Amino acid sequence: MSDHATDAATETFVAHRNLLFTVAYEMLGSAADAEDVLQETWLRWVKVDLDQVRDQRAYLVRITTRQSLNRLRTMSRRKESYVGPWLPEPLLTAPDVAENVELAESLSVALMLVLETLSPTERAVFVLREVFDVGYDEIAAAVDKTPAAVRQIAHRARRHVDARRPRETVSARETQAALESFQRALETGEVQALLDVLAPEVVLVSDGGGVKQAARRPVIGADKVARFIVGGARKSGAVITVEPTVVNGNPALLVHVGGELDGILAARVEDARITGLYFVRNPEKLTRVESETALTLG
Numbered sequence: 001m002s003d004h005a006t007d008a009a010t011e012t013f014v015a016h017r018n019l020l021f022t023v024a025y026e027m028l029g030s031a032a033d034a035e036d037v038l039q040e041t042w043l044r045w046v047k048v049d050l051d052q053v054r055d056q057r058a059y060l061v062r063i064t065t066r067q068s069l070n071r072l073r074t075m076s077r078r079k080e081s082y083v084g085p086w087l088p089e090p091l092l093t094a095p096d097v098a099e100n101v102e103l104a105e106s107l108s109v110a111l112m113l114v115l116e117t118l119s120p121t122e123r124a125v126f127v128l129r130e131v132f133d134v135g136y137d138e139i140a141a142a143v144d145k146t147p148a149a150v151r152q153i154a155h156r157a158r159r160h161v162d163a164r165r166p167r168e169t170v171s172a173r174e175t176q177a178a179l180e181s182f183q184r185a186l187e188t189g190e191v192q193a194l195l196d197v198l199a200p201e202v203v204l205v206s207d208g209g210g211v212k213q214a215a216r217r218p219v220i221g222a223d224k225v226a227r228f229i230v231g232g233a234r235k236s237g238a239v240i241t242v243e244p245t246v247v248n249g250n251p252a253l254l255v256h257v258g259g260e261l262d263g264i265l266a267a268r269v270e271d272a273r274i275t276g277l278y279f280v281r282n283p284e285k286l287t288r289v290e291s292e293t294a295l296t297l298g
Contacts (some may be wrong), residue, residue, distance in 0.1 A: 009046050012056050019057075019088040020064045020131070021105075027068040027120075029088035029112050031288050033075065037067045065103045065124050065142040072120040085218065087278050088112040089285040090247045090264040092292050104249030104277030105169055106131045109278045110268040112248070113205075114164045118157055125150055126157040170269045176244070176251040178269045183242050183253060185258045189233060199273040204228060209282030212263075225277065247289075254293070255279075261290050 013020075020041060053059045068241035079086050088109055088225030096247045105111055106127075115123050124143050128134040129150075136147045136154070143150065178197060185193035204225045219228050233240055238258035245254050245264075253265040264286065268276030279288065 002282035005121070006046060008049070008050055012050075013042055013045055013060065016057055020060055023061060023064050023127060023132065024068045024071075025091060026106060026112070026115070026131060027065070027123055028071060028075065029116065030285075031073070031089045031091050032284075033071050034068075037064060037071055045138075051269055055138075058134075058141075061128070061132075061134065061138070061144040066129065069120050069124055069143070072123070076120075081095040083208070084214055084216045085205045085207055086133045087115075087205060087280050088248070090266070090280050092289050093246050093249045103131070104172065105165075108247035108268070109248055109250075109266040110276055111161075111165055113278075116162050117164065117252050118160060121145070122153055122157040122160070125153045126161060129154045130158065130161075166268060166270060166275075168270065172251055174272060175267060175269045178272060178274050179244065179251050179253060179267055182267070182274060183244070184241060185231065186229065186240075189230055191226045191230055194229060195222050197274055198225055199270065199275045202273075202275055202277065204277040204279065206279040207282050207285070209284060211283055212281035214279070214281055218243055254289075261293070264289060 017038065020038055021034055024037040025031055028034055028037070041060065044063050044067075045060060047061070050056065090109075091107065093107065115126065120128060121143055123137055128139045128142065129136070134142075136150050139154075140147045141146075145153070181197040182194070185197060200222050201220070202222050202225050204215070204219040206214035206219075214230065219225050234255055240262075241259075243254050243257045244255070244266075245252050246268055247264055250266065252267070254261060255263045255265055263279050263281040265270045266278045266280075267274050268278075
């Protein structure tokens, strides 16, 4: 490829990079794997004769989707041997993403966990159609199916997700208010204050990846969750500080223990109370957030 062609390929790739990363991340739930997919996409893209490509954006999305599907199959084997519950790798997002309700919901940890229950092809079709409004013909080319088959898969995936997603869309402001109440309760260590903000059927899922201590199974019920949180805070014996952030398009909390980032806590809120808590402690999944936070502070 000539220098001119390489420059054109680079310009197009950079212009669509954010879109491609988000497609890969929503399919994989891992920023690290999404970056690897983008690298693989780039290596294939620079070998393409751009004069033969009618729609460059669609072509790049197709490559990214196919590479993500390949990666998904590899990741499913990794997850089979994963210690304890698996949660998506937290992704720091700009505050304005939270104002885009549809994008914020599609990136939310709660919905990402629902997407985990889809087959790889169903997930690809759902992400491309429901999140990015990609046409059925384009999706068909990306997943190697007929447009008619893609329509059926999209309908099946949408029905599956709708049956499991949060019943109502909650604004960023509501989620932030609930997390502020949770933060105050956590800082005082009062069980009753936690019970006041937790829904009776709340579920806590913690991901330590076998490296950090975490509950091997989801903790269910407000009383058990409150006592688990307060007990864990007391056991640490170190100073715990909590600060608000925006993760996966939604308000969340950075939890520091002894001055070091210990975990990221995301929440699912319904009727002003927390119905789901997702606590990522696995150090491998905190690396990206840690480096980006350090850059911001620097």
